[in-house]
Amino acid sequence: METKEKIFMKAAEMFLEYGYDGTPMSKIAKELGISKAGLYHHYPDKESLLFAAIDYGYQKLSGPLLKETKKILDPEKQLVFFLRGYAEIMTIDPGSRLGIHEAGKLKPEHFNKIKKIWQTTFDIFRDAISEMQKSGKAKKINSTYAAFAAIGMCSWIFYWFDYSRQENAEELAETFVEIFLRGITQETDH
Amino acid sequence: METKEKIFMKAAEMFLEYGYDGTPMSKIAKELGISKAGLYHHYPDKESLLFAAIDYGYQKLSGPLLKETKKILDPEKQLVFFLRGYAEIMTIDPGSRLGIHEAGKLKPEHFNKIKKIWQTTFDIFRDAISEMQKSGKAKKINSTYAAFAAIGMCSWIFYWFDYSRQENAEELAETFVEIFLRGITQETDH
Numbered sequence: 357m358e359t360k361e362k363i364f365m366k367a368a369e370m371f372l373e374y375g376y377d378g379t380p381m382s383k384i385a386k387e388l389g390i391s392k393a394g395l396y397h398h399y400p401d402k403e404s405l406l407f408a409a410i411d412y413g414y415q416k417l418s419g420p421l422l423k424e425t426k427k428i429l430d431p432e433k434q435l436v437f438f439l440r441g442y443a444e445i446m447t448i449d450p451g452s453r454l455g456i457h458e459a460g461k462l463k464p465e466h467f468n469k470i471k472k473i474w475q476t477t478f479d480i481f482r483d484a485i486s487e488m489q490k491s492g493k494a495k496k497i498n499s500t501y502a503a504f505a506a507i508g509m510c511s512w513i514f515y516w517f518d519y520s521r522q523e524n525a526e527e528l529a530e531t532f533v534e535i536f537l538r539g540i541t542q543e544t545d546h
Numbered sequence: 547m548e549t550k551e552k553i554f555m556k557a558a559e560m561f562l563e564y565g566y567d568g569t570p571m572s573k574i575a576k577e578l579g580i581s582k583a584g585l586y587h588h589y590p591d592k593e594s595l596l597f598a599a600i601d602y603g604y605q606k607l608s609g610p611l612l613k614e615t616k617k618i619l620d621p622e623k624q625l626v627f628f629l630r631g632y633a634e635i636m637t638i639d640p641g642s643r644l645g646i647h648e649a650g651k652l653k654p655e656h657f658n659k660i661k662k663i664w665q666t667t668f669d670i671f672r673d674a675i676s677e678m679q680k681s682g683k684a685k686k687i688n689s690t691y692a693a694f695a696a697i698g699m700c701s702w703i704f705y706w707f708d709y710s711r712q713e714n715a716e717e718l719a720e721t722f723v724e725i726f727l728r729g730i731t732q733e734t735d736h
Binding site for chain 2: 375377378456457495497498501502504505507508509510511512513515516527528531532534535536537538539540541543
């Protein structure tokens, strides 16, 4: 692992445990076994370290998922692919929790970058649901609320998922897809 | 409003805005226009103030909802009643967000009280789903994951709901009931 990566990974762990405000740079340096000056050499301030930690997960996981999702043209397939991927990311990356809890501590230009990813996530869900409604596949429910239902199911994973038991991640993602897709689908007469 | 209530309401507001760690007692006293000694007269420490703020919403909203829910015997009716009520509480009480974000800062005996409410919430969802599965009403999905899907949809409301536009709370709750209930229901052949 690169030095910078090692640093923000440790920082992320500590921010999650003690909170961003409760974790001084000196404590991070000590935990890493480096000097405070050494730490500041890599990150000029604590905020840049927080941004690196939050941005990493997005770059490595959410970014590629968003890109792949956009290639899919059928809205139902797109929704299923994205929901499954989103749920799976949440079971892999406890660090994304940091983005939710501490993004408000970021500088405006950094915060805006994260907000853009959130907005894209919402747009994908809402647009896929709207498209499915237009073709009669989805029920006429409020697509904004439905999109937030999907996001909520997935994002909440942080709060309860046992990260030491990765074996259930796939079943979890399938359960969510099953509930949500069935939940918005228009009932047809047989 | 009682003095104590006025105090913890203001504290809750400030904890939500600046974080628990970022809100010293002196700042709360100043904001209320009272002396620090006056504040300590009502609350011996900041933790007791945090607990009062978190506990208030549970006592006033979640507690009665849990009690009413337990009176319902039919698991489907119970699930619908509880899910609707839970979603509605989340649109009324931004203070509950405090419980999620800052409960970890509570003393063990206070934290355990809050955890018990969370556990009861989970049990109601999971048991209702399990009962519906036994009678063939619900699909054979993982009832733990399904329960967390419902909790996630509702709890996430904090993160996006526009509290100044209460008029949509009912539609939101109905949309969630519609998605979730349909999502777990066993499909039947017509």
